[in-house]
Amino acid sequence: MKPVVKDVNILGLANTIKDWLHARTGARFGLLTSIDGKQLVTLVLDPKASAAECWISEVSDNTYKTLTTLIPQSHWFERSIYDLFGIVPDQHPRLKHILLHDEYEPTFHPLNWQEMGKVGDKTDNRKKTPILSETLSQEKFVSTGAKREYKFLQVRGEGIYELPVGPIHAGVIEPGHFRFNCFGETILNLEIRLGYTHRGVEKRLTEIHWRKASFVAEAASTDTACANALAHAIAIESLFDLEIPAVAQALRTVALEIERLAMHIIDVGGLCGDIGFSAGAAAAGCLRGKALRMGQMLTGSRFMRGFILPGGVRKFAHQHIASMQKNMQDLRKELDELFELLAENQAARERAEKIGVISKSLAEEFGVVGVTARACGISYDCRQHFPHGLYPKIAPPIALQKGGDILARTRVRIAEIRRSTDVIESVLQSITGSEHIIKLSNDLPANQTGLAVVEAFRGELIHLLFTDGKGAIKRYAIKDPSFNNWTAISIAIRNNLIADFPLCNKSLALSYSGNDL
Amino acid sequence: MLKILSYIFRNGIATVANPCPPLEEDADGMPALTENSCSGTGCNECATACPTDAIEVSNEDGVGRVSLDLGACIGCQLCIDICPTGTIVRNRSTRLAKKQRDDLILTNHESVLANSLKRSYEADVKNKIRNIFGRSLHVRVVSTGCSACDLEIGACGNPVFDLERFGVHIVASPRFADVLLVTGPVGKGMRDSLLRCYAAMPEPKIVVAAGSCSITGGVHKNGYAEANGVDKILPVSVYIPGCPPHPWSIIHGILLGMGKVQS
Numbered sequence: 001m002k003p004v005v006k007d008v009n010i011l012g013l014a015n016t017i018k019d020w021l022h023a024r025t026g027a028r029f030g031l032l033t034s035i036d037g038k039q040l041v042t043l044v045l046d047p048k049a050s051a052a053e054c055w056i057s058e059v060s061d062n063t064y065k066t067l068t069t070l071i072p073q074s075h076w077f078e079r080s081i082y083d084l085f086g087i088v089p090d091q092h093p094r095l096k097h098i099l100l101h102d103e104y105e106p107t108f109h110p111l112n113w114q115e116m117g118k119v120g121d122k123t124d125n126r127k128k129t130p131i132l133s134e135t136l137s138q139e140k141f142v143s144t145g146a147k148r149e150y151k152f153l154q155v156r157g158e159g160i161y162e163l164p165v166g167p168i169h170a171g172v173i174e175p176g177h178f179r180f181n182c183f184g185e186t187i188l189n190l191e192i193r194l195g196y197t198h199r200g201v202e203k204r205l206t207e208i209h210w211r212k213a214s215f216v217a218e219a220a221s222t223d224t225a226c227a228n229a230l231a232h233a234i235a236i237e238s239l240f241d242l243e244i245p246a247v248a249q250a251l252r253t254v255a256l257e258i259e260r261l262a263m264h265i266i267d268v269g270g271l272c273g274d275i276g277f278s279a280g281a282a283a284a285g286c287l288r289g290k291a292l293r294m295g296q297m298l299t300g301s302r303f304m305r306g307f308i309l310p311g312g313v314r315k316f317a318h319q320h321i322a323s324m325q326k327n328m329q330d331l332r333k334e335l336d337e338l339f340e341l342l343a344e345n346q347a348a349r350e351r352a353e354k355i356g357v358i359s360k361s362l363a364e365e366f367g368v369v370g371v372t373a374r375a376c377g378i379s380y381d382c383r384q385h386f387p388h389g390l391y392p393k394i395a396p397p398i399a400l401q402k403g404g405d406i407l408a409r410t411r412v413r414i415a416e417i418r419r420s421t422d423v424i425e426s427v428l429q430s431i432t433g434s435e436h437i438i439k440l441s442n443d444l445p446a447n448q449t450g451l452a453v454v455e456a457f458r459g460e461l462i463h464l465l466f467t468d469g470k471g472a473i474k475r476y477a478i479k480d481p482s483f484n485n486w487t488a489i490s491i492a493i494r495n496n497l498i499a500d501f502p503l504c505n506k507s508l509a510l511s512y513s514g515n516d517l
Numbered sequence: 518m519l520k521i522l523s524y525i526f527r528n529g530i531a532t533v534a535n536p537c538p539p540l541e542e543d544a545d546g547m548p549a550l551t552e553n554s555c556s557g558t559g560c561n562e563c564a565t566a567c568p569t570d571a572i573e574v575s576n577e578d579g580v581g582r583v584s585l586d587l588g589a590c591i592g593c594q595l596c597i598d599i600c601p602t603g604t605i606v607r608n609r610s611t612r613l614a615k616k617q618r619d620d621l622i623l624t625n626h627e628s629v630l631a632n633s634l635k636r637s638y639e640a641d642v643k644n645k646i647r648n649i650f651g652r653s654l655h656v657r658v659v660s661t662g663c664s665a666c667d668l669e670i671g672a673c674g675n676p677v678f679d680l681e682r683f684g685v686h687i688v689a690s691p692r693f694a695d696v697l698l699v700t701g702p703v704g705k706g707m708r709d710s711l712l713r714c715y716a717a718m719p720e721p722k723i724v725v726a727a728g729s730c731s732i733t734g735g736v737h738k739n740g741y742a743e744a745n746g747v748d749k750i751l752p753v754s755v756y757i758p759g760c761p762p763h764p765w766s767i768i769h770g771i772l773l774g775m776g777k778v779q780s
C-alpha cells in the first residue's frame with residue numbers, strides 16, 4: 001500500500017489530526033514517529049476507503065507542543081520519540097522514558113541521525129552490512145539535557161501500599177515491570193514500565209540489506225513472525241509496481257491464519273490454566289502443537305520463519321496440501337470438544353464475567369486494537385479493509401462482543417479460531433498453480449514511502465518505511481498492536497482485585513518484545 | 518466433571534516415549550556441513566546470503582573452506598538452498614546442544630574437525646556438578662528476548678514432550694533453582710535484572726543459553742543495545758542453538774546439562 005505523503009504544519013497538528021479523523025467514519029490514528037529527528041511523521045488511516053495519509057511536519061529546536069492532551073492515544077508514541085530521537089513533546093502530561101533505561105547515556109538517541117553517525121562508528125562492526133544512509137549530517141548533536149531516570153506515579157493515603165512485580169515474572173514469559181498501587185486487595189492504579197527487551201530492531205532494519213531484513217522484522221516478536229514478515233514484504237513490494245502470484249497470496253493467507261490459530265489456542269489454554277482447568281490447558285498445549293505442525297508442513301518451521309519473503313513465499317510443495325487438510329479436519333473436531341467443555345465450565349464463567357472491563361469509549365480514546373477492541377464492540381479488523389494476502393476479498397465476518405470483559409475477549413478469540421479454520425480450509429481447497437515467488441530488483445526506488453497494515457493475531461500491525469536518495473532504507477518503523485493495547489490493561493484492572501490480574505493479563509495477550517523492539 | 522474425565526480418557530496418552538527424535542520429513546531444521554569442499558575456491562554465495570553473518574568462507578591452498586556458527590544461525594535455510602556443492606545440507610537432528618561454545622562452529626575443514634574432537638570436554642568440577650544434578654533439577658527461566666523461545670520452553674511442559682518426567686521442574690523463584698535458563702540476547706535493559714537473578718540462586722548453579730539470541734545476539738548482535746548473548750556476562754554451561762530451538766532441542770540441552778545424555 002502506498003500512502004499519500006503530505007507536508008503538514010506542526011502548529012495545530014493535533015487539531016488537524018482531530019479534524020481529519022472526524023471527517024471520516026471509522027478513521028484511525030495509525031502512528032506517530034520521526035524519520036531522523038528533524039520532523040514528526042503522522043500516519044492516519046481511513047479503513048473504509050482502504051486509504052492512508054502520511055504527514056511530515058518539520059520540528060524546530062527539537063521540541064513541539066504535545067498532542068497527548070488532545071489525542072490521548074499518542075501518549076506512548078511521544079514518549080518513544082523522546083527516547084529514540086530526543087524530540088521533546090512540550091507539556092506532555094507524563095513524559096517519561098519508555099524504551100531506553102538508565103543504562104543508556106541521557107543524551108543517547110539512537111535514531112537521531114546526528115547521533116546515528118556516532119553510534120555507527122562506535123559499535124556497528126557487522127562485517128558485510130554497511131550503514132546504508134545518506135551522508136550523515138555534521139551538525140552538533142543537541143542534547144535534551146534531561147537525566148535518564150524513571151519515577152513511578154505515587155498514590156498516597158492511609159492503607160495504600162505499593163506492590164512491584166517484575167521485570168522477571170513468575171511464569172515463562174517476557175520481562176516487564178508492573179507497579180501496583182493497592183488498597184486492601186483492590187488495585188487503584190497500575191503503571192507499566194517496559195523497554196527491558198529493547199534490542200534496537202528498527203535501527204538494525206536500516207543497517208542491513210533489505211533482502212535480509214525480513215528475518216530481523218520477524219524477530220521483532222517471533223510469535224508474530226508471519227504477520228511481521230508479511231507486513232515487511234508488503235511494505236517493500238509497495239515501492240514497486242508488481243503483481244504477486246496468486247499462489248503466494250493464498251499461502252500467505254494460510255500462514256497468517258495458522259499463526260492466529262496457534263496463538264489464540266495457546267491464549268485460551270493459558271486462561272484454562274489460570275482458572276485451574278488443567279485438562280483444558282494440557283489439551284490446548286497439544287492442539288497448538290497440531291496447528292504448529294500444519295505450519296511446519298507448509299513452511300518447514302513451526303513458527304513459519306523465513307517463509308514469507310518480498311515477492312512471494314519461499315517454497316511451495318503441493319503434496320503437503322492433502323495432509324494439511326486432513327490435519328485441519330481433526331484439529332477442528334478436537335477444538336470443538338475443548339470449547340464445549342470450556343463453555344460448560346462454571347468456574348471459567350465466574351472468573352471471567354464482568355472482570356477486567358474496558359469500556360468502548362476508553363478503548364476508542366486510546367486506540368485499542370485487535371481482540372480487545374472487538375470485545376468492547378469496536379468493529380475494526382484490518383482484514384476487512386487493507387490488502388494483505390487474499391484480504392480484503394475473502395475477509396471473514398468480524399467477531400464482535402459487547403461486554404469488554406475477560407469473558408467477551410475469550411468469546412471473540414474462540415469465534416476467531418473457528419473462522420480461521422474456515423479460511424484455512426477454503427483457501428487450501430482453492431489453490432491452483434505453482435508459481436510462488438517473483439524476483440524483485442536488488443535496488444529499491446529512491447525517496448519513496450512504503451506501508452503495510454496487517455491484522456496480526458494481536459491486532460493492527462503497521463510497518464512504515466522511507467527510502468533515501470540512493471534507495472536505501474533510511475527509516476523503518478514498526479507499530480506492534482501491543483503498543484496501543486498496553487494502556488488497556490491499566491484501564492481494565494483498575495478497581496479489580498489483585499488476584500484477578502494474571503487472568504486479566506492473559507486475556508489481553510500482550511507482547512513485550514513487539515512493544516520494546 | 519464426568520465429561521472432563523471422559524474427555525481425558527478418550528484422548529489417551531499423548532506423550533512421545535523416546536525423547537529427542539529427529540524432526541519430521543517436512544521440517545527444515547538447522548544446517549550442517551559435509552566434508553565436500555567448495556567448488557574451486559569457494560563461491561561465497563552462502564556467506565553473502567546469511568542474514569546473521571554466521572558463515573565465513575576462506576580459501577586455503579586453492580580449496581574453499583566454510584565455517585558456520587550454529588550459535589548465530591537462525592535456521593533460515595538460505596545457505597542450504599543456495600549452496601551448489603552440497604557442502605551445506607539440512608540437519609533434522611534435535612540433539613544440537615553443546616557444552617563448549619566452539620563446538621557450535623561447524624567446518625568442512627578436516628584438520629579443524631579433528632582438533633575440536635580432540636579437545637577434552639569436562640573439567641573435574643563440572644563432573645561433580647553433573648553428579649549432584651543427575652536426578653532432579655529446578656529451572657528458573659529468564660526471558661530477555663522475543664517470546665518464541667519462551668513459548669517453546671512452555672511447550673516442553675505439555676503432554677507431548679512432558680519435561681517433568683525427567684525430573685526437571687520449571688520454578689517461579691531463583692531461590693531454589695539449580696539452572697538459570699536464559700532466552701533472548703540480554704540487551705542493556707535486562708543485564709542488571711539477570712545478574713541479580715543469578716546472584717539470588719544458591720550454589721551450585723549452572724547457566725543454560727537457549728536460542729541463537731542468547732548465544733551470540735542472533736539477528737540483534739553488535740547493535741547499540743549491546744545485545745550479544747548471555748555468555749558475555751555469565752558463565753554458560755550449555756548452549757542450545759535455534760531460533761527458536763525445537764522443544765526437543767531444549768529438552769536435550771537440559772538433559773545434557775544434567776549429564777543424562779551425551780552431545
Ligand code: SF4
Nearest residue numbers: 567590591593594596
Ligand atoms: S541457515 Fe543459518 S547459517 Fe544458513 S543462511 Fe540462514 S542463518 Fe545463515
Ligand code: SF4
Nearest residue numbers: 662666728729730760
Ligand atoms: S533466538 Fe529467535 S526466537 Fe529466541 S529470542 Fe531470539 S529471535 Fe526470539
